[in-house]
Amino acid sequence: MAKIPVGVLAATGAVGQRFVQLLANHPWFEVVAVTGSDRTVGQPYGEGVNWVIAGDAPAGIANLIVQPTEPNLDVPVVFSALPSKEAWEMEPHFAQAGYAVVTNASAYRMTADVPLLIPEVNPAHTALIPYQQARRGWPGYIVASPNCSTTSIILPMKVFQDAFGLEAAVITTLQAISGAGYPGVPSMAIIDNVIPHIGGEDEKLEVEPKKLLGQFVAGDIVMADIRLSAQANRVPVMDGHLASVSVKLGRPVAVPEAIAALQAWQPPAGVRDLPSSPANALIYRPEEDRPQPRLDRDSENGLAWTVGKVRTCGVLDLRYMAITHNTLRGAASGSILNAELLVQQGFIKA
Amino acid sequence: MAKIPVGVLAATGAVGQRFVQLLANHPWFEVVAVTGSDRTVGQPYGEGVNWVIAGDAPAGIANLIVQPTEPNLDVPVVFSALPSKEAWEMEPHFAQAGYAVVTNASAYRMTADVPLLIPEVNPAHTALIPYQQARRGWPGYIVASPNCSTTSIILPMKVFQDAFGLEAAVITTLQAISGAGYPGVPSMAIIDNVIPHIGGEDEKLEVEPKKLLGQFVAGDIVMADIRLSAQANRVPVMDGHLASVSVKLGRPVAVPEAIAALQAWQPPAGVRDLPSSPANALIYRPEEDRPQPRLDRDSENGLAWTVGKVRTCGVLDLRYMAITHNTLRGAASGSILNAELLVQQGFIKA
């Protein structure tokens, strides 16, 4: 098929650059429009952008002229890397103007009729889209990705929920600096240090999983009934959000049974056929010292969850550690996979 | 009073160096003997040691000739920085030969009649000493310090135990590389990375607090009845073990009440009079981003616990973060404070 033309909103920021890099050779999508701040509007993207990723801006996209973030781009789909406040203001304008808005921003994640989507976890939640359109009178729509720290913990939670029931989780994260964007965390604040605070992150970790693990029922998501407690920490690691999780399950579960559930997991029907879909989205590692950010974050092009240290918890039922790459699975790649699912399900027309 | 002559066992290792540095100008103790490995025996300490701490070996001690680790040192007290296996073998020989062995090694921490001691937490546990001596026929004795990660979490647990009762704790640590000694963790393993495994650490974290928070009853320690779950992580931080802790208390406790208990804490009688005792051993920080290793580890000469992020836990009752300096409070300084307590209590004679 001919590629679907797409735009990237806030393409000059750290997440926007990832979108541009990952979409450069995408089999279904082609970036034909990029937007940016006033400072960069009117310049070729390759000149306006302060490229902070290794390598250079992709040649084809580097020549695109940066446009203002207004809903007059000649594309049916936009990937949004907008900061939260601008996303709050502009994404509805795009949806109203008929665009499919596939966003990484936090603004509408918890809005009742906006799907908070991970193809491996809750592909059926896209059923919200027609309800969103009907209620708001939008020809377009918004589909959101969760926070990158939520993403890092969610797939093993889903597996355990399905297999055993899930009642509670105590979460402590060790998050990479790239999660804060650029310039983000000052080096003087984080070298030889840990910062036990990431603004708004604990709250996101304590609510987004309930939506992701909830059920679509009659035009709404019924939130999962899970008690959550989270403490987010910033550590001096470039990429990869690692999390230590203790869970209370629906019944006592032996460690081998829990490991078997992880190993038996298969993605929902159709998800494996998406072009960015990893061959193995859920990797269980038996070594006593895995997962580790530097060794595991890039597995499956940064799209895998790696889980290890599955053990009996002396207080709840089980504890384990999980990691994903925060700017790939947890941000740009995750949103691209969402868009692929929307194509597959017919919400984006090729 | 005249200073009490002391020896340092394994004085050339990383912890041994800390003992040497901290005892160099101690008001009560004077290092007159140092022991080391075969490689260093017979050399002046200043030449045999590969000094890895900032500055140089203290002048007076640098001239001492390194001796083998045998119980023929002309001192009544030895500080032991022996590796676990050598401690297991040699510390009883020293106790049998009449020495007070104040050890930082793990070998005898959980031995029933060996006090596992932190002056601020359980100074009365030294009552085990005469029982240890009687049962074993030793004129000397062994007193141990807990693991540095146990130390980092224990004082706020003690405060909550005393104030509200303590039933369970889910612990996730972020520990410094200096905890592994020298050479310890390879740089290729930890730069830009987290290692979710420290050999034996989870087990120590799940058992040592029960002894520290236990009761001396009729010649024994009755272990505290607390369920514990621990996950130790190594992070690229030089010094300071940070821990995220969720606790189940004896009754529901509001956050201000918990903070008030921390702020009202006073050290046991006499402890404040010890020469190394910090003016403020338990620091509560109200900022949303504290404690941090680099900013808080050196408080009170590295002898304070700093606690913050006290919040309601969505699963258990409360969660908070705590930090101590692992090679000071959690190792050498802690043992020195133990020795000071032993002097105060008459177990070491001036």
Place this chain on the structure above:
Amino acid sequence: MAKIPVGVLAATGAVGQRFVQLLANHPWFEVVAVTGSDRTVGQPYGEGVNWVIAGDAPAGIANLIVQPTEPNLDVPVVFSALPSKEAWEMEPHFAQAGYAVVTNASAYRMTADVPLLIPEVNPAHTALIPYQQARRGWPGYIVASPNCSTTSIILPMKVFQDAFGLEAAVITTLQAISGAGYPGVPSMAIIDNVIPHIGGEDEKLEVEPKKLLGQFVAGDIVMADIRLSAQANRVPVMDGHLASVSVKLGRPVAVPEAIAALQAWQPPAGVRDLPSSPANALIYRPEEDRPQPRLDRDSENGLAWTVGKVRTCGVLDLRYMAITHNTLRGAASGSILNAELLVQQGFIKA
């Protein structure tokens, strides 16, 4: 004597905080006024400041109300931590209003009649002060400290200049992130990385030494005739500017002779009597792997130069490495020592 009241300009920034910390218990000076940005003016210093140094703002100074940076402070001396542009504008107003301006800013360093001062290097350059006052009609004056990277290399250069003559130096620095202030260098830019560029630093390294090593002659400084080539690099180190220097001397010099010159160095008359003056301002280390930032930056309270690796250069004559602590010797402590020299020489009246 009664302490001399002083003010700190831009006391809320990173360098300003160092001034405040170091002056908190100074035997000659007492901080009675602090200035800051519009955001902080009117607040108690302890509340307005975002304290980025370990510990807390000193109690006495924390209560001072932050004032605007205007020459109406009730002190005879101000320490300036102003950013370059504001220094350019405001420091002359202070000098004109009669203040002794002891500045760490770069604005007037190379101005002909402003002493660029390091007590150990060129204490006689204060002879410029009356000329500065006469030419400009100022009752006060400005005295500047050099750039922190210049400071790191200058004392061994001075020693070699005096002993053998100095014709040229090829300089490559490895500089700490704290040199960029706060927030300064983004962590994403420097973790696991080196940045071979610090704006304006090469130029400063290629000109400031000529003034510092120049001669006061008849109301002017005759710049030293030395060819200089510099490449400044930022490395992921918190504190301490390390430099690799190759020098061409006035004559061939054997390595032992060069080392002897370093070891024989004594500070100029009177400098050792200044209260902040280190006992040993120039430390030669014979080890093959010294100096190192973490091990040597804090020597002598961060006021020493540590030099090592003195070797024959295969291209010029000698090469060696030198380090100083960039925010202490290279910034706040250096300026305080300058002020002490001005008191000793009578330019500041007690």
Place this chain on the structure above:
Amino acid sequence: MAKIPVGVLAATGAVGQRFVQLLANHPWFEVVAVTGSDRTVGQPYGEGVNWVIAGDAPAGIANLIVQPTEPNLDVPVVFSALPSKEAWEMEPHFAQAGYAVVTNASAYRMTADVPLLIPEVNPAHTALIPYQQARRGWPGYIVASPNCSTTSIILPMKVFQDAFGLEAAVITTLQAISGAGYPGVPSMAIIDNVIPHIGGEDEKLEVEPKKLLGQFVAGDIVMADIRLSAQANRVPVMDGHLASVSVKLGRPVAVPEAIAALQAWQPPAGVRDLPSSPANALIYRPEEDRPQPRLDRDSENGLAWTVGKVRTCGVLDLRYMAITHNTLRGAASGSILNAELLVQQGFIKA
């Protein structure tokens, strides 16, 4: 053509692992034998190896049984990652037994009749091979790669030598920790620090370039007449050796002329046809803050030299900075490229 079977000596070490990883899908070579230490001999490679690179050992090679390092492997070519001492002993045995020994070890680099080879720099030096074989009576031969720090600086030196003549170079390196292998540099030694010493590195930097830039004349290499001065530093960077170089040229050269020479460079005939040969082996970057290790080390699969900061040197003629990936271009990939050249030149028969 059928793939050439090859062996990897010391395949379980850090450099050996890189060989294994890079040869896993090589178009010309197939790893059919791996050797290792006594500890690992007899085990499947995938079990014996402590894999320290991201990902896992390649599936096909993981099943090979580790053999002792003896010249009885059923292959015509061995890649040697042996430690220097074992290389000194064993590599001649392999050459004597008829193997082409393509080594990354330092043992024979400066041996007169052993080619020290980089295809882009001195492909004609393989002419030494028949002389080596004749003098020693070996059916096989040894070809060596230079030290990884030498590699990082050599291509721009070659360009300037060819274009302008090269008389002297003052070199200061900032080298990655992976250059020390695993476990290598202790984290406590290098985090927040620089170590201005790498054993033997200065000496290698001051002699290997003379051989690489020398001329093959009548069975010998006539060393280039260049004065060299080197200071190697270890910095807390994972991969990528960065170097600051000041050069004295055969004549004064303006900066644009020097940049033009770098940009005009083309690889020697045939080299571009080698399967691992990068499309662009010499990348000139005009930005004022490049090259940087993290951004530039992976260019062209880690096989490119990136050069920048080309400027007039105030003491010699020009200064610039260069970087290569030390374990790829500077070690395993470089040796593989050497082997490809040997195939192309007929020294290895397909």
